[in-house]
Amino acid sequence: MKKIIFSLILAGLPYNIWAQNTCNINEQKPVQLLSAELKRSFPTLKKQNPPIYYMSYTYTDSLDYTLVVENNGVVRDLLYHNTLLKVLPRAGSTQMDNTRTLKQHETDYEQPTSYLPDFATDTQAFTTAVWRATQEAAEKAQQDFARVQADVQTASERADDSPDFAFPPRETFCEDTPIAVFDTERIKQLLLKASTLAQNKPYVLKSEFIFTFEQGSRYFVDSVGTRLKTPIRLVTLSYSLEGKTADGTNISRLNNYNVLQEKELPSEEQLLADVKQSLQELEALSKAPEMEPITVPAILKNKAMAVFVHEVLGHRAEGHRQKEDSFGKTFTDKLGQEIVSPLLTIVDDATLPYFNNIPLRGFYLYDDEGVKARPVTLVENGVFKGFLMNASPIKGFAASNGHGRSDKWSRPVARMGNTRTLASQTVSYDELEKQLLQEIKKQNKPYGIIIEDLSGGFTLTETFLPQTFKLTPTLIYRLYPDGRKEVVRGVDMVGTPLASFHEVLAAADDYGIFNGKCGAESGWVPVSSIAPSVLLRRLELEKASKSGTKPPVLPPPFAEGK
Amino acid sequence: MKKILLCLLLLCAVGAQAAEKLPDNMYFKAMQKEMARSLQKLKIPGAPKIFYVAYKLVNFTNAPKVLASLGELYPQDQADSLLIAYAWVDMGTPQHDSLGYRHNEYNNRYNYRPQYERGVAKSYEGLRQTLWDLTDQAAVFASETYQQKESYKRTKTSDKQAPKVDFIPQPQASYVQEISPMPPYNVQDLQNWVKAASAQGKAFAFLEEFRIIVTPLQKETYYLNSLGGFYQYAQPMFTIRWIAKLRNKDGYKQSYDREIWVQDFASVEQTLQTHTRQLLTDLQNMYTAVKGDTYLGPVLLSPQAAGNFLQALFVPNVQNTSVLLTQNGPDSEGGTFVQKQGMRVISNAVDLYDKPLWQTYQGQPLGGFTPVDDEGVQTTELTLTQNGLLTDLPRSSRPFKNSTRSNGHARMPGLSLPREQLTNLWVEAKHPQTAQALKEQLLAKCREWGLEYGYILYDFPTDKNGRVQRALRVYTQPGKPDQWVYGLEVNNPNVRSLRDIVAAADNPAVIHFDTQSDLIESQSIIAPSLLLEELELTPSRATPDKPPFVKKP
Helix, strand or coil, X not given: CXXXXXXXXXXXXCCCCCCCCECCHHXXXXXXXXXXXXXXXXXXXXXXXXXXXXXXXXXXXXXXXXXXXXXXXXXEEEEEEEEEEEEEEEEECCCCXXXXXXXCCCCCCECCEEECCCCCCCXXXXXXXXXXXXXXXXXXXXXXXHHHHHXXXXXXXXXXXXXXXXXXXXXXXXXXXXXXXXXXXXXXXXXXXXXXXXXXXXXXXXXXXXXXXXXXXXXXXXXXXXXXXXXXXXXXXXEEEEEECCCCCXXXXXXXXXXXXXXXXXXXXXXXXXXXXHHHHHHHHHHCXXXXXXXXXXXXXXXXXXXXXXXXXHXXXXXXXXXXXXXXXXXXXXXXCECCCCCEEEEECCCCXXXXXXXXXXXXXXXXXXXXXXXXXXXXXXXXXXXXXXXXXXXXXXXXXCCEECCXXXXXXXXXXXXXXXXXXXECHHHHHHHHHHHHHHHCCCCEEEEEEEEEEEECCECCCCCCEEEEEEEEEEECCCCCEEEEECEEEEECHHXXXXXXXXXXXXXXXXXXXEEECXXXXXXXXXXXXXXXXXXXXXXXXXXXXXCCCCCCCCCCCC | CHHHHHHHHHHHHHCCCCCCCCCCCHHHHHHHHHHHHHHHHCCCCCCCCEEEEEEEEEEEEECCCEEEECCEECCCCCCEEEEEEEEEEEEECCCCECCCEECCCCCCHHHHCCEEEECCCCCHHHHHHHHHHHHHHHHHHHHHHHHHHHHHHHCCCXXXXXXXXXXXXXXXXXEECCCCCCCCCCHHHHHHHHHHHHHHHHHCCCEEEEEEEEEEEEEEEEEEECCCCEEEEEEEEEEEEEEEEEECCCCCEEEEEEEEEECCCHHHHHHHHHHHHHHHHHHHHHHHCEECCCEEEEEEECHHHHHHHHHHHCHHHHCCCCCCEECCEECCCCCHXXXXXCCEXXXXXXXXXXXXXXXXXXXXXXXXXXXXXXXXXXXXXXXXXXXXXXXXXXXXXCCECCECCCCCCEECCCCCCCEECCCEEEEEECCCECHXXXXXXXXXHHHHHCCCEEEEECCCCCXXXXXXXXXXXXXXXXXXXXXXXXXXXXXXXXXXXXXXXXXXXXXXXEEEECCCCCCCCCEEEEECCEEEEEEEEEECCCCCCCCCCCCCC
16 A cells, blocks of 8 residues: 655646736736726715625636537537626625525526627727626616615524625736637547547437637726736537437446647547547447446546545535525534545645646636635545635635636636545555455445446535435446456436545545536536545445437437448 | 328329429438438337428528627627528328327427427538437427327317318429528628727717627528428528617616618618618617607508517418417417408508518518428418408418418428418508608698697507607697607507508518527518507606716716
């Protein structure tokens, strides 16, 4: 058994595309125009009843590209220039404002946004659009505040009466990262070629090959005086293959590659080999036996463990939820207590740009409330240490730690960035499988389970529902005591958070990354989760839902007779 | 009888009666191949046989749109293209088929829908894959619907007046237009024109928003059914849209959204200039307008308002003529004029025609151009009303009353199976007068009524709660200036008003509707100003908004 000392700077930076190309924030035209409009309007807005006591502008200027290919043809090939302004005013006071979660009604997290014209030759159109958006947002904030006031009058007492807002510190930052050039024609040809591999396979009902990027800058200006220009660069090549078994179970294989530059994309050989591998896996799934519900020892492979940590622990450690009385508060009073196996340490570190040469989607320098990103230790050697915080304080945590995040259309709440799970003791993956075999024999089980991959899942955190999780494995193997492996299908992972994390017996040294998108009340945000494969003493599996319809009567057009 | 009919159907399918040759492109190759495979091999155990399959492919190609506000362009996007595929499958026999019944569990119009996919790969293989998938879904849907429809029929005694057959196959037609890429145009010129036109808004301090969007686009449509009908054509055009927002002098928030289509690039500049000037004048009038009051009396409708008026009161009543069934009885979407053929439904001051073969009107593309309908039937021109009497209705292959012959008006209204729809409604004045003469006639009528003033409406609400955005009060007293009015609503608009048309002008203009969705077939109305004997207008109960917190920069 190998013992490692974990460190927050484990991941080396092979070539730092994020190397700072500093600029002067005061010379940035959007910052100048937004600051001027804020300076002009904010003194008046502060005098309204209720007052607008804080306001921020987030202006995104990005090139968004989507290429979708199916069956040797292009479905969509679209590049658009996005110039979107989000206005976020706070009406009322820091103690109680328009953003408070309503107890008796649905809370609206959507913020007014507006597409803005250029400002190259004349700024009148730009500033008029900003003025209009500000007016709309301020009116909405006042209306939302009135809803909060009405709700408070009749709602039950709050368990945590922390203020709704803590002013973030003033920050200044400016970085110019050049837009990376991608040869989209070459990528298109590559995807077209890859798409033909799925064509004549009777078990493939739908296949999709996608290349997307979002590149540009985000400008942030607020009434505290923060002025930021930060880069946006999200580039993904992905594919999905879908099928259905005769009993209606949907099966799929997905793969994605996150890069920052074209040279980091998979080579043609690599991509085609991966697609062929995924096709083999899909075919195996199409013939695989359906599993029955069972509790058995299991290995969660690294990417599956990464999703598991994100869904089951991460969302419960998001700070703002701790003062919502409808929230399960699994960890609210667990500070200083052991909540997971002492093998594990979990840190959310959005400042980490790469891990094992792979760009992390959860990387950012400043959050969506203008607060500087920093590593936050959630769990240290199994002991719960703290929450992910945005600018909404909770008992014992008065300030943001740079985790206020949202999409372009919503207001931020506390969210994850790059969630890293570190094991204090690791073995090789082969050794982990050997330990699984031992555990199967020890528990006298007919077999154990290896969860190779998860497509995602959900976790219920509301008090009126069972506070469980349900994750959907897309590739599962049964491991028999004689070492034989068999692909199976048709089950989901279920459990409760406190019990599940104590089942971790051992971890491997094979850290893997889940790079994806996470959806919550503040929209879809890019996230990463890094974890090693782990051995669980027991894992509960229950029947997965089925579609209720048969597969198509005829085979796909080019798979007849195959 | 059933055997004979089926044989006839097969003959139709084999020897397509359509005159044109099937176009030699990947769209038709894919449709033909997948259709043949489905008819031959697609059998759902326990379900009746498929006897009819139809596919429609619509490809929208948008060149980069040019958008400007107050003299500044928005960043330019890349060209975009979107291919949508639809599939219909009919099972059973023409006497008892699977279409035209709404499941109870989905109590909405979409239950009649074809299967469709938005975003299809533009390759032969991609088309085949999509059509295969859609045909299977449509067959499953048809199988379920057939069983439920038959079950419904078994619970009813036969209605002697009801058609005995669900679907009557018609002679099939074809129309093939060579499809070329979208005509080239000068992007720089277009940007300059849009920029310059939008800059005119700067002079109007009350405008909170003023945007102009020009979208060059081409809609290509490909259709094939298993009876042998097919068509292919393209509609290139430039859509010009103005969006404005303002708070009038009394503080009411008002918005203005107008769209015009032109066919040639050469017409774009002139259209932009003319209409922007007119629109800004309209906006100025909206800003200075006074609040309206209750009014009962004669009203003059501008061509735009007349189009809206007919769109609201005439068009829905002559469409959807065949009776579709639901578990709760016949559906309620059918036009109310179906039972009124030969009766007086409109004033004899105008005759109404449906002109499916008109592609343009005075250089403006028309949304209803339909050479062959979505059942493969040759579209024919209709005389809808003559001397005020209802003479004809749009018809499809689904019979109603004694009508068994389609006139080629089966079109797709929303995500529905093809139903009886108008295409381009042409309003012909029997004794056209100049707009000025019509205004004089309005004032004369007001005097007869003992009214101090009358109204000219420049738009007409197409929904029950809609407001008239622009109304002009014209005084009977000579020399008293006209006055713009806001906040009027039409009290209880109903079909009775169609019979109140007393005169029409010689100034027809085009309006389009159902234009904003790429999933709906659009329609156009070409109507002149209309003088109505009587209309009741009431002031809106809305209260004014406060002024903005901060003054416009």
